[in-house]
Amino acid sequence: MGRLKRKRAGGFAPPRMHHDMGGQPAGKVTPKEHAYADWEMRVDALVMLMRRHGLTVDESRKNIEALPPEQYDRMGYYDRWVASLAQTLIQRGIVTTEDIARKMQEVQARGRAKV
Amino acid sequence: MAEPRFRTGDRVKVVKAYPPGHVRTPYYIRGCTGEIERYCGSFANPEELAQMRSGLPxxxxxxxxxxxxxxxxxxxGERADVVEIEIFEHWLEPA
Amino acid sequence: MKRTAAKKGEQGRYAPLSYFQLMEVTLRELLVGKGLFSEDDVRRQVADMASRTPGRGAAVVARAWTDASYKERLLKDGSAACEELGFDVKPMRLVVVENTPRVHNVIVCTLCSCYPRPLLGIPPDWYKSRAYRSRMVREPRKVLREFSLKFGREIQIRVHDSTADMRYLVLPMRPAGTEGWTEARLASLVTRDSMIGVALPRVPRR
Known part of the structure; x- marks a missing residue:
């Protein structure tokens, strides 16, 4: 009883989502850049082309924000984009998880992909 | 479309709430008081768009x-320094 | 971050595929298979994005430096003023923020990486980094010093956190010693970073 009361009364720290990082301590800004690989540019293109079919930027963001923090930090920008696109397509029923699983196996077995 | 409730120069306070879901009001600004710099227009609610609904009106x-x-x-920094953020009306109350 | 796809030599073939590259190929082939778009559409989209370089932003800035009424329109409605120069920026809503002797503006997106892509292209890695996104709102003067920019006490720093439907471009001040320059020559001084607010246009020393 006493414990419950204490929990309700104080020590309430509202959760902060991992992506919502404004003001958090972080290291020095290093002006790093890289030339985008062709596949990264294609991920960008796929997302933009699907926006014409009604996918919204907020769905993409939601699915990026849902990534586990350690993955969010480890993944590259377009890794996050393509992972989020896959989730969105599944959520919208445009493709199924099974479609993606089968196709990934097929492409991997092929080893090389035509562009 | 709803008429904008605030005008440039109005003092506003950001709602200090922490709902789940996709939200475009940064954590650090909730509960802070500022001044309307401009009305940007009205846009579909991103919290709804993220859930594949229209976000309208x-x-x-x-x-x-x-x-x-x-x-x-x-x-x-200096006293005059400011940060400017876009915030949707349902996250603002008069201050 | 390991990048298995070297930009050079990819030429439509890549082995081994990283997990996320594999996913790119997978989704592309599935979506093309469903008739949502074609491989040609993808190529065109890539080419279109590649054509969006900071040169566009620089042209807008140079025009604003040389034409006061254009500058006024640009500050009032950034997107419409870009369209005037023939840059297709729809559906972006551009807000142009002007540096003055008393105000320095800098852009960040703490929640993701919002950026005026139709004018500046794809954002650089550092713009998307945890360090930049976390710290620029809280200690802008310190972060700007890391970019070798130091501002005096008399200058107000305005940080713009790009959180919703607007996108931002900094209109830097025209450097002294450029009187009589052509627009093209002026544009050559306007770097991408100066339009984000982490650099200033500088006249090269002779």
Whole structure:
């Protein structure tokens, strides 16, 4: 009883989502850049082309924000984009998880992909 | 479309709430008081768009200017420094 | 971050595929298979994005430096003023923020990486980094010093956190010693970073 009361009364720290990082301590800004690989540019293109079919930027963001923090930090920008696109397509029923699983196996077995 | 409730120069306070879901109001600015810099137009609610709903009717969006000193009590810059953020009307109340 | 796809030599073939590259190929082939778009559409989209370089932003800035009424329109409605120069920026809503002797503006997106892509292209890695996104709102003067920019006490720093439907471009001040320059020559001084607010246009020393 006493414990419950204490929990309700104080020590309430509202959760902060991992992506919502404004003001958090972080290291020095290093002006790093890289030339985008062709596949990264294609991920960008796929997302933009699907926006014409009604996918919204907020769905993409939601699915990026849902990534586990350690993955969010480890993944590259377009890794996050393509992972989020896959989730969105599944959520919208445009493709199924099974479609993606089968196709990934097929492409991997092929080893090389035509562009 | 709803008429914008605030005008440039109005003092506003950001709602201090922490709902789950996809939200475009940064954590650090919730509960802070600022001034409307401009009304940007009205846009579909991103919290709804993220859940694959229309987000309509459009929600008025404002740029709000906050003194840095107020946002960060330990701010180390100058008194005049500000941060400006776009905030949807349902996240604002008169201050 | 390991990048298995070297930009050079990819030429439509890549082995081994990284997990996320594999996913790119997978989704592309599935979506093309469903008739949502074609491989040609993808190529065109890539080419279109590649054509969006900071040169566009620089042209807008140079025009604003040389034409006061254009500058006024640009500050009032950024997107419409870009369209005037023939840059297709729809559906972006551009807000142009002007540097003055008393105000320096800088852009960040703490929640993701919002950026005026139709004018500046794809954002650089550092713009998307945890360090930049976390710190620029809280200690802008310190972060700007890391970019070798130091501002006096008399200058107000305005940080713009790009959180919703607007996108931002900094209109830097025209450097002294450029009187009589052509627009093209002026544009050559306007770097991408100066339009984000982490650099200033500088006249090269002779």
């Amino acid at each position: 459009p929600v008025p969006l404002y740029r709000v200017r906050f003194p840095q000193e107020q946002v960060w009590p330990d701010y180390r």
